Amino acid sequence: MSDQPTAQARIQELTARLHHLNHQYYQHDISEISDQEFDQLLAELQGLEKQYPELALPNSPTQRVGGTITKQFPTAQHRYPMLSLGNTYSEDDLREFDERVQKGLEGAPYSYVCELKIDGVAMSLRYEDGQLTQGVTRGDGTRGDVVTSNVRTIRTLPLHLHAAENQPQDFEVRGEVFMPLPVFDELNAEREQNGEALLANPRNAASGALKLQDSAQVAARKLRFYAYSLLTPGRHFASHSAGLEALTAYGLPVSDTWRRCQSIEDVLEFVHYWDKKRFELPVATDGIVIKVDDLRQQDQLGFTAKSPRWAIAYKYPAEAARTRLNEVQYNVGRTGAVTPVALLTPVPLAGTVVKRATLHNFNQIEALDLRLGDLVFVEKGGEIIPKITGVDLEARPATAVPIVYPTECPACGTPLVRPEGEAHFRCPNERGCRPQLKARLEHYVSRKALNIDGLGAETVGRFFDLGLVQTVADIYDLAAKRPELVTLERLGEKSIDNLIAGIEKSKTVPFDRVLFGLGIRYVGETVAQKLAAHYRNIDALMAATAEDIAAVPEVGGVIAVGAAHWLAQPENRELIERLRTAGVQLALTGEPPRAVSDRLAGQTFVLSGVFEQYSREQLQQLITSHGGKITGSISKKLNFLVAGENMGPAKREKALGFKVPIISEQELLAMLPTADEAVAETSAVVATETLSAASSANPGEQASLF
Template sequence: MPDTPAIQHRIEALTERLHHLNHQYYQLDISEVPDQEFDQLLAELQQLEAEHPDLVLENSPTRRVGGTITKQFPTAVHRFPMLSLGNTYSEDDLREFDERVQRGLEGAPYSYVCELKFDGVAMSLRYEHGQLTQGVTRGDGTRGDVVTANVRTIKTLPLSLRPGTDRPEDFEVRGEIFMPLPVFDELNAEREQNGEALLANPRNAASGTLKLQNSAQVAARKLRFYAYSLLTPGRHFPSHSAALEALSRYGLPVSDTWRRASNIEEVLEFVHHWAKRRFDLPVATDGIVIKVDDLRQQDQLGFTSKSPRWAIAYKYPAEAARTRLNEVLYNVGRTGAVTPVAVLTPVPLAGTVVKRATLHNANQIELLDLRLGDTVYVEKGGEIIPKITGVDLSVRPADAVPIQYPTNCPSCGTSLVRPEGEAHFRCPNERGCPPQLKARLEHYVSRKSLNIDGLGAETVGRFFELGMVKTPADIYDLPARRPELVTLERLGEKSIDNLIAGIEASKQVPFPRVLFGLGIRYVGETVAQKLAAHYRSIDAIMAASAEEMAAVPEVGGVIAVAAAHWFQQPENRELVERLRTAGVQLEVTGEAPVPASDRLAGLTFVISGVFENHSRDELQQLIISNGGKITGSISKKLSYLVAGDNMGPAKREKALGFKVPIISEAELMALLPTTTPAEEAVDIGEAPAPTAPPEAETGQQGSLF
C-alpha cells in the first residue's frame, strides 16, 4: 500500500521548491541549481502526479507546460470594472490634468505614481489564499473571457504567491500580458519562412496567443506579465505605491521602471526621460500612466462616466521621419512570394537608424503612388516594423515615374503569377529559383526542423553557392565528399567532423520535424505534428487525397490542397526516396493504437462545429478507433454529418440536399460500443455566477484598469 501522507508531503515539497526556483530564475535572474537538477525535480513531480492524480495540486508547476484544449472560452463578470483611461498626446493637457486634481483635492498636498504604459493585453488575475484561481481578459470592461489555462503557462507569473503577513486572502491583480520583442521578431521570422502573413505588432500577437485553443501552443509563445495594480473589496494599503511594493514582495512581476513624483514637473521629467530610453526595453511601450498615489484621494476625486479623474495616460506621438526613397528591392522567399523592400537614405527613428522599410506588396506601392527619388514619411508600425506612410508631394520632381512592380522574378526571370485572392506575386519556378532553393535548405537545417549541428544557415548557403547542395537529400551525400570538403577555406578538420556527426544525428530526428523541414507551403509545426500523428508515415500521407487530409483537425482545405500538390510532384517523391535511402525518419515510431472495435466500419463522417463534451480531434479519434473514416467534404456517399454548435449553414444545407443524416454528438456516441470509454471533457473552469459590479467609487484597493 502506498504511503499516501508521505507522497502528498513530497508533492507539496517539490511544488514549493519548483515555485521558488521559478521565481528566482524568472524574476531575479538567479539560477540556484543547474538546469539538469531542475528538470529532475520537475520529472519527479510529473511522475508522482501521474501515479497519484488525486494528489495533484491546483497550481502545480507542471501545468506551465500547457496541453489543455479549450473548446470555448466562458465569460466572467469583473468584480471591479476594468475602466479605460482618458489619454492625451499633449504636455499642456497634463498640466491641465494636474490643475483639476489640485482643485478636486482643495489644495491638499498630493503626489503621483508614474508607470510605463506597456503595449499588451490587459488582464485581471484572481488570487485566493495565495493561489492563482482565475485569469480574465478586459472584454467590455464589465465582463471578459476566462483564459485561466492559457495564463497559467506564463512562466514569469507565479501560480502560488510567496507568504506575507499583509497579503490579502482574496484579491485581484491587474496587469499587462505582453510578448517580448525578441520573441515577436522570432515568431515573425518563422512566419516569413513559412510564407505566412507577418504579425503587425506584439500587442496583436499577444492578444491572438491568449485566444489559442491549445495552451501548449500558448506556452511556446513565451508571453510575459507585468502587474500594475492590486484590488480588494476593502482598503488594504494606504497608497498605490505601497500596493505595488507589496505585489513585488508577494512574488508578482512588477516593472521596476515606475517612480513616485511629488509634482507635475517631476511627472514631465519622467515623460521626457523615457521618450527615447523606452526603445531600449525588451517590451513595446506607447506612453506613460500617471495616477494620484493616495487611495483616499483617489476616492475623493472619483470618476466621470467613462474614466477616473485621478489618472490619465500620456501617449507618445508616433515617431516619424522624413527621408528619400532610393530604390526598391524585391526579395524572393522560400515559398516564392516576392516582397518589396524600400531602400532609404539612413534616418534616425524611434531609437534606431532606419535604412529599409517594408512595402508589403504591389497594392501598397500603388496605394502610396510611390516613385523613386520621392521624399517619404516613415513610421514604425506598432513601433516595431518601419513602414512608409506617405509621400511629401511638395518636393516631388515633375518627371518622377511611378514604380512598376516587376512582371518577372528578380532572381531567375520566370514570369510571376498572382493567385486569385492573394496579395503577393509569386515565382512559380520552385525547382530552379535560387533564393527559393537556398531558403528551403536553410529551413531544413534550422533549429525547429532537423537542427543539424555544424550546418547552420550560413554554411548550407555557402554549400549551395558552391553547387554542392541543392536539395535536402544532397546534405546526406556530404560525408562521402570529405576530400572535397577539406579543400574549402574556413572549414577545418574539426568543423568537418562536427558537420558529419550532425548529419548522422539528424537521421534520428522524429518524423513530425522532418515533415515540417520539407518546407511544404502552409505546413507549419502544428500541422506537421497533426499529419504525422494521423497518418503515422510519409507513405500514408503521399497516398492521401486533399479531401482526406482536409478532414484532419487543424489542417483544412487550403493546407490540404498545398500538401497534396507537393506530394504529387515527381521531384518531391524522388526527394522522399533519397531521404529514405539516407536513413531519415519518415514514420512515427512505436506501435499504432489498437482499434477499439469495427462498429463504424464502412461509414464515413464529416465533423463540423463546436461540441459540448469532446473536441473535434477527440471525436475523430473515436470514429477512427472504431473503424470509421473521416472526410472533409459532404457528398452523396457520406454516411453522417456530425453537427455541433456554430456549424456553417452551407454544410447543413448541402447535407439536407444530399439527404445525408445529420446527427448530434450524443447520437454519435450512441453508435459506439458501450464499452468504448468516452473521453471526459476538458475542464476549462466555470465562470462565476454574474453579479452586479460594485460602484466604481466605493474605495476598492488600487486602480481599476
C-alpha cells in the same frame, strides 16, 4: 532513489532550491550557481517527477519548460472586471482629466501614479496560499481564456511566492505579458529566413504565443511579465503605490519605471521624459497610464460604463520621419513569393536608424503611387517594422522614376506568375530557383520544424552554397561527407560531432513537425498538426485527394489543393522516400483517438458564424468524434450548413442555391446521441473494432472475445 518517501523529500528539496535560484536570478540578477549546475538540478527533478508523477507539485519549476498540451482553453469569469482605459493623445486632454478629478474629489488633495504602458497582453493571475493557481486573459473584460499552463512557462513570473508581511492569502495580480524586443527581432529574422510573413509587433507575437496549444512552444517564445495592480476581496492597502511596493516585496516583477506624481505638472514632466527615453528599453511601450493613487479616492470617483474615472492612458503619437526612397529590392521567399523592400536614405526613427521598410506587395506600391527618388513618410508607431505611409507629392522631384515591377524572377530569370486572387507575384521555378531551395533548407532545420542542433540556418545555407546539400534529404547524407566537412573553415571536429548528433536526433522529431518542415505551401504549423492527427501517416495523406484533405477540420480548399499538388509531384515523393530510408518520422505513434459513435458517419458539415453553447472548435470536435466530417466550402455534396449568429450572407445564399439544409446549433446537438446512448455506441464501436482486428489476425479465435 528507490523508496517513495525519500523521493518525495528530494522533490520538495529540489523544488524549493530551484524556486529560490529562479527568484534570485530573475528578480535580483544574482546567479548563485552556474547554468550547467542549474540544468543538472532541473534534470534531476524532471527525472524524479517522471518516475513518481503523483509526487510532482502543481507549481514545480519543471513547468517552466512547458510540455502541457491544451486542446481547448476553458473560460473563467473575472472576480473583478478587467475594464479598458480611456485613451488620449493630447496634453490638453490630460489637463481636462485632472480638472475632472479635482472636481470629483471636491478640492481634496490627491496624487497620481504614472506607469509606462507596456505593449503586451493584459493578464489576470490568481495566487492562493502563495501558489500561482490560475492565469486568465482579458477576454471581453468579464470572461477570459484560462491559459495557466502557458503562463507558468514565463520565467520572470514566480510560481511560488516567498512569504512576506501582510501578504493576502488569496489575491489577484493584473499585469502585462509581453515579448522582449530582442526576442521579437530574433523571431522575425527566423520567419524571414523561412519565407513567412513577418509579425507586425511584439504585442501580436505575445498574443499568438499565449494561444499555442503546446506549452513547450510557449516556453520557447521567452515571454515576460510585469505586474501593475494587486486586487483583494477587501481593502488591503491604502494606495495603488503601496500595492506596487507589496507586489515587489512578494517577489512579483514590477517595472521600476513607475513614479508617484504630486500634480499634473509632474505627470507631464514624466510624459515628456519617456517620450524619447522609452526607446532605450528592451520592451515596446506605447504610452503612459495615469492613476489616482489613493484607493478611497478611486472609489469616490467611480466608473463610467466602460472605464474608471480615476485613470487614463496617454498614447504617444506614432513616430514618423521623412526620407528618400532610393531603390526597391525584390526578395524571393521559400514559397517563391517576390516581396518588395524599400531601400531608404538612413533616417533616425523611434530610437533606431531606419534604412529599409516593407512594401508588402505591388498593390501597395500602386496605392501609394511610389516612385524612385520620392520623399516618403515612414512610420513605426505600434508597428515595430517600419512602413511607408505616404509620399510628399509637393516635394516630388522631376527626376522621380515610376517603379516597374519585375516580370521575371530577380534570382533565376523565370517569368513570374500572379495566381488569381493573390497579391504576390511568384516564381514558379520550385526546383531551380536558388533562394527558394536555400530557404526551404533553412525552414527545415528551424526551431519549430526539425530544430537540428548544430545545423542552424546560417550553417545549412553555407552548405547549400558549397554544394553539399540541395534538398532536405541531403542533410541525412552529411555524416558520410565528414572528410569534406573537416576541410571547411570555422568547423572543427567537435562542431561536426554535434552536427551529426543533431541530425541523428532529428529522426525522432514527431511527424507533424516533419510535415511542417517540408515547407508545403499554406501548410503552417497548425495545419500540419491537423493533417498529421487526421491521417496519422504520410502514406494516407499522399493517397488523399484535394477534396478529402479539404474535409479535414480547419483545412480549407486552397490549402487542400496546394497540399495535394505538392504531394503528387514525383520529385516530392522521391524526397519523402529518401527521408523514410533515412529514418525520419513519417507517422504518428500511439493509438488514434477513438470515435464516440458513428451517429454522423457519412455526413459533411460547414460551420459558420458564432455559436452560443459551444465554440466553433468544440463543435468541430463533436462532429468528428461522432463520425462526421468538416469541410470549409459549400457544394452540392454538403449535407448540412450549421448556422450561428452573424453567419456570412454569401454562405447562406450559396447553401440555398445548392439546396443544402441550414440547421442551428441546437438542431445539430439534437442529432447526437444522449450520454447513455453514447456509452452504448462507444462500446459497440470498440467491440466491432476488436472483432475486426481479431478476425484479421486469426478467424478461428473469434469466440474467445466473448
